[in-house]
Amino acid sequence: MAASRLPRHLRIGLIVLTVGSAIALGLFVDVIGRVQEMVREKDPETSNPFTPAAAPLYEQNDPPMPVKLFFPSVKEDVVLSSEEQTIFRSAGLTNRARQILQKLLDGPKTPTLYPSVPKDTKLQEVFVDDTGMAYVDFSSTISANHPGGMLSEQATVYSIVNSLVYNLPEIRQVKILVGGAEKETLAGHCLLLPLAMDLSITDVAPREQVNNAD
Amino acid sequence: MRRIVTGVVLAILATAILLFYSRPLSAADTDFLIYFENSTLALKSQTIDRTVYLPLQDIVRHLGLASTDATGSLTFTIQGQNSRLVLTPGSGFISYNDQPILLQNPIRREGNQWLVPLDFLSQGLSRVAGLEFRYRPGSRRMFAGRVATTELAMNAQSLGALTRLTLRAGSPIDVELQKETAQRRAVIVLKAKAIDPARERLEYKDALIQSVAFDDADGMPRLVIAIADDVRDVRLTSSDGNRVYFVDFVREIATEAGPTTAVASAPPPAASRPNPNVTASSGVRVIVIDAGHGGIEPGAANGSTLEKDLTLALARRLRSAVQSRLSSTVVLTRDSDVAMTSEERVAVANNNQAGLLISLHTGFSPDKMAAGSSIYIMKPDFTGGVPEPAGGRLFLPWYMAYRLNAPASKAMAEHLQRNLTQATPGSKFPIRHGPIGVLASATMPAIAIEVGNLNNEESVKTLTDPEFQTKFTTSIAAAIEQFATGGRK
Numbered sequence: 001m002a003a004s005r006l007p008r009h010l011r012i013g014l015i016v017l018t019v020g021s022a023i024a025l026g027l028f029v030d031v032i033g034r035v036q037e038m039v040r041e042k043d044p045e046t047s048n049p050f051t052p053a054a055a056p057l058y059e060q061n062d063p064p065m066p067v068k069l070f071f072p073s074v075k076e077d078v079v080l081s082s083e084e085q086t087i088f089r090s091a092g093l094t095n096r097a098r099q100i101l102q103k104l105l106d107g108p109k110t111p112t113l114y115p116s117v118p119k120d121t122k123l124q125e126v127f128v129d130d131t132g133m134a135y136v137d138f139s140s141t142i143s144a145n146h147p148g149g150m151l152s153e154q155a156t157v158y159s160i161v162n163s164l165v166y167n168l169p170e171i172r173q174v175k176i177l178v179g180g181a182e183k184e185t186l187a188g189h190c191l192l193l194p195l196a197m198d199l200s201i202t203d204v205a206p207r208e209q210v211n212n213a214d
Numbered sequence: 215m216r217r218i219v220t221g222v223v224l225a226i227l228a229t230a231i232l233l234f235y236s237r238p239l240s241a242a243d244t245d246f247l248i249y250f251e252n253s254t255l256a257l258k259s260q261t262i263d264r265t266v267y268l269p270l271q272d273i274v275r276h277l278g279l280a281s282t283d284a285t286g287s288l289t290f291t292i293q294g295q296n297s298r299l300v301l302t303p304g305s306g307f308i309s310y311n312d313q314p315i316l317l318q319n320p321i322r323r324e325g326n327q328w329l330v331p332l333d334f335l336s337q338g339l340s341r342v343a344g345l346e347f348r349y350r351p352g353s354r355r356m357f358a359g360r361v362a363t364t365e366l367a368m369n370a371q372s373l374g375a376l377t378r379l380t381l382r383a384g385s386p387i388d389v390e391l392q393k394e395t396a397q398r399r400a401v402i403v404l405k406a407k408a409i410d411p412a413r414e415r416l417e418y419k420d421a422l423i424q425s426v427a428f429d430d431a432d433g434m435p436r437l438v439i440a441i442a443d444d445v446r447d448v449r450l451t452s453s454d455g456n457r458v459y460f461v462d463f464v465r466e467i468a469t470e471a472g473p474t475t476a477v478a479s480a481p482p483p484a485a486s487r488p489n490p491n492v493t494a495s496s497g498v499r500v501i502v503i504d505a506g507h508g509g510i511e512p513g514a515a516n517g518s519t520l521e522k523d524l525t526l527a528l529a530r531r532l533r534s535a536v537q538s539r540l541s542s543t544v545v546l547t548r549d550s551d552v553a554m555t556s557e558e559r560v561a562v563a564n565n566n567q568a569g570l571l572i573s574l575h576t577g578f579s580p581d582k583m584a585a586g587s588s589i590y591i592m593k594p595d596f597t598g599g600v601p602e603p604a605g606g607r608l609f610l611p612w613y614m615a616y617r618l619n620a621p622a623s624k625a626m627a628e629h630l631q632r633n634l635t636q637a638t639p640g641s642k643f644p645i646r647h648g649p650i651g652v653l654a655s656a657t658m659p660a661i662a663i664e665v666g667n668l669n670n671e672e673s674v675k676t677l678t679d680p681e682f683q684t685k686f687t688t689s690i691a692a693a694i695e696q697f698a699t700g701g702r703k
Binding site: 072074076077079114115147148149150151152154157172173184185187188189190191193194195196197198200201 | 506507511513514515521555556557575576577578579580581583584585586588590593595596597598613644646647648649650651652654662664667668669
């Protein structure tokens, strides 16, 4: 055969060339595959068209509504004291809840009260279901930046729960979410199960039973 | 050149042949048990395509069912009282009274042997034999008909000088401990007919225990525990009317334990050295102390002073303070710097059948001048009077477990308040109620103590002072003693 008469170094060269071109071919085929994949991935899904436009929480002509906000107190025998503030009585329940929570995040105006929620915490979502349970989602800084302490954690949790349930009688329980997810405890102490209002740790008397005054 | 090529080819062929023939050998046979009401059948199972197969003829013979193995028509027929089951090899379809039933895996025939997958027993054979077959996936046993099974759960935990294996049976059973020190193992023979273990082996290993495995291959259910060289003694204690057993693997021989082979009624395990002044505690056999936070979760902090370190130091001091007063076993939820969820902490107390759970925390108040200390018990109905479903509740959610012991928890909190205010004059320990994670699912009296205020430099100095730590934990231990001896019977 002609090939067997080829010098040895040429034969080795031929083998190396064949193997090399086979690898190159493989790579080339894969490159085609990758290009195809890139084309496939380029489907127009870059922006979510369903993101709602930011709606205002209240209208200019909404009437004012006085609310009691609960903040940690320096008084010895109570955990939370209240502070009067005003929000707009907007039509949507969640809008009123959002305004209350935003005031809570902004902190107290009274010097004898302390902020209840760690700085830089953002309110992400509020949702109230048919049974009167409010789901309130905060950014994860509410847990991560919490200074700790059982009493101060109880104060954080109940300043949120009490401020909502006391001012909005439609809400009966509050379930706090952290960073969009359920968490066992806020910072190692207080359970984040659906919680009812607890006025026994405050200096505020229960509201008179005016059924659905709002 | 040719010789080398031939050699290589031959070597590859030899390896291929070796691999091919060694495969079925390694895949074959572990013994499989079927527990019937009055008998037990041991079978040689085969694993083919990751499916466990059982020899059909052995089962049919044991059940005394009539069968015909028609070699010509390649079918196997089982005759029941008014029913007939026909099997065809290589097919997942079986015919029951001429109605097809599809199995997940095909019937196999190897030589003269008919092999059936496990679901054949529950889908097909159960109809002809009139027996129900129960199987826990991953196990090597089945339970047929009305055989009375005893469920068995086990867990292990290191308690420092000893490792405790807790066995929990669904109904009372007798057990016998056999110490095979020469083989470095202990065998616990379970004297019940059909044991249904939740797991075949315990994924647990520490300095004293190497492995824990359930074994009933010869029809005699037992636990085989491989132990380390350090283990000097194994002790067995029963509890809860022989439903719960504690097996303690001890590093050194305790004075009261003799060189027995079968200890059926050993004295209650005590982790402490026998103390002549110890008062026997009647109500509380195990006390669990929880050091709050840990690992990546430091809790409150003041500079380099972290809550997790303080609580661990206090927990260790409290352990020795309690052990010097009571004969109870004291268990820490964590004895090192590890993170745990509240649920895991309570599980330590629940699994050890503890009579008391105490969780230690330090305080932090935004108000630098605040005292910070409190005693916490669970706030009743913190979710706010959820209406009970009509006809009552069948199950309680775990977070309501605290309800059973609410009065006892309150009594313990009062003992504590009295002792702590006496020991540290000027400081108050108000009893507060809150939805505390570590207390909610406790099935025993449970309280949490929050001490000091890490936002206050003076308080930090006090909390890190060993003298204060001793004084503080001693008065907690005194409260525990009052509670254990008189507060609750």
